[in-house]
Amino acid sequence: xxxxxxVCGGTGCVxxxxxxxxxxxxxxxxxxxxxxxxELKYTGCHGFCEQGPIITVExxxxxxxxxxxxxxxxLVDSLREGSVYEDLLYKDPETQERVKTRDEVxxxxxxxxxxxxxxxxxNPENIEDYLKTGGYQxxxxxxxxxxxxxxxxxxxxxxxxxxxGGFPTGLKxxxxxxxxxxxxxxxxxxxxxxxxxFMDRSILEGDPHRVLEGMLIAGYAIGASExxxxxxxxxxxxxxxxxxxxxxxxxxGYLGNNILGSGFNFNIHISQGAGAFVCGEETALIxxxxxxRGMPRPRPPFPATKGLWDRPTVVNNVETLANxxxxxxxxxxxxxxxxxxxxxxxxxxxxTGKIKNTGLVEVPMxxxxxxxxFDIGGGIxxxxxxxxxxxxxxxxxxxxxxxxxxxxxxxxLIEAGAMMGSGGLVVMDEDTCMVELARFFLSFTRMEACxxxxxxxxxxxxxxxxxxxxxxxxxxxxxxxxxxxxxxxxIDTSLCGLGQSAPNPVxxxxxxxxxEYEMHVKQKICPAGVCKDLLSYRIIEEKxxxxxxxxxxxxxxxxxxxxxxxxxxxxxxCEKCGECLKKCPFGAIVTAGxxxxxxxxxxxxxxxxxxxxxxxxxxxxxxxxx
Numbered sequence: 001x002x003x004x005x006x007v008c009g010g011t012g013c014v015x016x017x018x019x020x021x022x023x024x025x026x027x028x029x030x031x032x033x034x035x036x037x038x039e040l041k042y043t044g045c046h047g048f049c050e051q052g053p054i055i056t057v058e059x060x061x062x063x064x065x066x067x068x069x070x071x072x073x074x075l076v077d078s079l080r081e082g083s084v085y086e087d088l089l090y091k092d093p094e095t096q097e098r099v100k101t102r103d104e105v106x107x108x109x110x111x112x113x114x115x116x117x118x119x120x121x122x123n124p125e126n127i128e129d130y131l132k133t134g135g136y137q138x139x140x141x142x143x144x145x146x147x148x149x150x151x152x153x154x155x156x157x158x159x160x161x162x163x164x165g166g167f168p169t170g171l172k173x174x175x176x177x178x179x180x181x182x183x184x185x186x187x188x189x190x191x192x193x194x195x196x197x198f199m200d201r202s203i204l205e206g207d208p209h210r211v212l213e214g215m216l217i218a219g220y221a222i223g224a225s226e227x228x229x230x231x232x233x234x235x236x237x238x239x240x241x242x243x244x245x246x247x248x249x250x251x252x253g254y255l256g257n258n259i260l261g262s263g264f265n266f267n268i269h270i271s272q273g274a275g276a277f278v279c280g281e282e283t284a285l286i287x288x289x290x291x292x293r294g295m296p297r298p299r300p301p302f303p304a305t306k307g308l309w310d311r312p313t314v315v316n317n318v319e320t321l322a323n324x325x326x327x328x329x330x331x332x333x334x335x336x337x338x339x340x341x342x343x344x345x346x347x348x349x350x351x352t353g354k355i356k357n358t359g360l361v362e363v364p365m366x367x368x369x370x371x372x373x374f375d376i377g378g379g380i381x382x383x384x385x386x387x388x389x390x391x392x393x394x395x396x397x398x399x400x401x402x403x404x405x406x407x408x409x410x411x412x413l414i415e416a417g418a419m420m421g422s423g424g425l426v427v428m429d430e431d432t433c434m435v436e437l438a439r440f441f442l443s444f445t446r447m448e449a450c451x452x453x454x455x456x457x458x459x460x461x462x463x464x465x466x467x468x469x470x471x472x473x474x475x476x477x478x479x480x481x482x483x484x485x486x487x488x489x490x491i492d493t494s495l496c497g498l499g500q501s502a503p504n505p506v507x508x509x510x511x512x513x514x515x516e517y518e519m520h521v522k523q524k525i526c527p528a529g530v531c532k533d534l535l536s537y538r539i540i541e542e543k544x545x546x547x548x549x550x551x552x553x554x555x556x557x558x559x560x561x562x563x564x565x566x567x568x569x570x571x572x573x574c575e576k577c578g579e580c581l582k583k584c585p586f587g588a589i590v591t592a593g594x595x596x597x598x599x600x601x602x603x604x605x606x607x608x609x610x611x612x613x614x615x616x617x618x619x620x621x622x623x624x625x626x
Contacts, residue, residue, distance in 0.1 A: 010045025044206015
């Protein structure tokens with residue numbers, strides 16, 4: 001039996017030069033005459049992006065991390081000898097022990113990989129690999145069922161849309177099935193635009209045939225003969241592998257006319273979007289697919305009755321469609337047994353931010369935020385304290401420490417002021433400014449809005465202006481009430497989901513971190529030390545060694561001091577670039593968000609939030625300790 005060497009070929013590992021590792025392995029195996037004994041595969045994402053490039057060896061399950069092409073000769077030695085390359089095994093940060101297999105790695109222990117089962121295990125560019133896992137076998141079952149029975153099976157599974165809204169998938173299909181139309185369409189929404197989100201991309205890169213199989217099931221159920229994948233052009237690897245999968249499926253008879261002798265005809269086309277976030281909204285997506293500017297329209301009529309070219313259309317996102325082969329294979333009852341009463345199955349999250357273990361995770365609905373962040377994610381980096389998590393992308397909400405035991409399901413998140421969204425999950429530590437974070441996400445959604453409706457176009461502009469005033473130290477206490485009132489009005493009156501959810505980060509941060517907002521507007525302090533205009537710098541005379549490094553590197557000449565005498569910073573000239581903090585080797589420079597309390601330009605209050613020996617990258621909010 002051949003042993004398999006599985007090299008991660010997801011975008012994360014590709015950016016870490018996993019292709020060099022694969023090519024070096026291929027050459028080394030061939031040179032040593034071992035290429036007949038080992039099957040080398042370039043796979044999709046293994047999930048644990050923090051540790052890439054990743055290699056697993058089957059059937060033993062050896063899990064190797066941070067592999068480079070320089071490791072290849074010794075790695076091949078161990079493969080030939082049947083031993084383990086100890087230095088490449090994952091090291092548990094708690095016990096400092098090396099673990100041999102993926103199942104022993106804490107990152108994977110609480111996951112339940114149903115949709116991602118094949119990612120990292122098969123070659124996504126080879127349909128034969130997918131067929132060996134049972135791929136396309138559900139079609140035999142589906143084609144022997146009436147379309148209405150397929151819809152009932154999906155209803156019974158409890159599957160809800162994974163693209164953000166959480167609408168029951170089977171119900172949407174039923175509307176389209178019942179709608180009148182000489183032609184019906186299915187659209188796979190792969191326009192994943194949330195900052196830090198890479199769930200759909202990873203599925204398409206690692207297991208594209210699963211999505212195609214899901215589209216075939218959906219197309220058969222609603223009576224569609226044509227499907228489109230609307231995908232971001234910024235996903236070149238996903239586009240390439242998807243195009244290969246469509247071609248291979250057509251050659252094998254899984255696409256085209258009279259599929260598997262069933263009489264069902266179905267074809268799939270790829271349409272590349274230009275990166276407009278608003279095109280994630282289904283009516284805007286349809287407008288773009290028709291060649292028009294991507295702008296939403298009022299509903300009803302809903303796309304299920306009047307969509308693409310005014311015909312009944314179902315729009316499902318990538319993860320939703322990828323769940324369908326799982327449901328039809330294991331049965332609706334078994335699938336519905338996973339998760340909570342109102343949220344069934346699993347959910348994929350892109351876990352990013354100030355967390356030790358970043359990557360792609362698939363967890364059962366109902367798992368808590370604490371389990372995801374601390375058990376799977378490994379907790380906060382650099383011994384910092386957890387502060388908040390942004391869940392649901394730029395239109396989601398910020399939840400704090402009191403929500404760590406909140407179960408992840410659609411209804412609980414909405415009640416808490418957040419949303420499931422497509423699955424972005426960004427973790428923040430104590431050094432994150434919640435006001436600046438809300439401003440960042442709002443500036444993104446405002447820039448990405450289409451401008452069609454006044455509440456979104458003008459309302460979010462006004463919200464952003466208020467937040468800009470606050471981070472510039474010009475905010476007033478009444479601004480906080482104005483943020484809340486205006487945000488609620490925008491949610492109630494905007495045309496589409498983008499406008500209706502854009503204020504969420506602002507309102508949720510205001511709801512759970514109001515004292516931080518109040519410090520910004522009342523005391524003119526940024527407790528996280530991020531907002532540039534609320535920072536002040538000074539040199540502690542007792543610690544200053546008069547080395548001259550700060551003076552030498554100050555770009556505006558704000559630092560003065562004679563040789564051998566303590567230096568001083570002129571607060572009126574200081575541009576707050578942080579270079580002095582970076583260069584001072586003695587910890588003599590501190591920052592504070594202090595109020596100006598006197599007429600003298602050097603008369604400042606310095607007891608607020610000392611930040612000794614830190615460099616503040618004030619443009620990005622990033623901080624490094626020295």
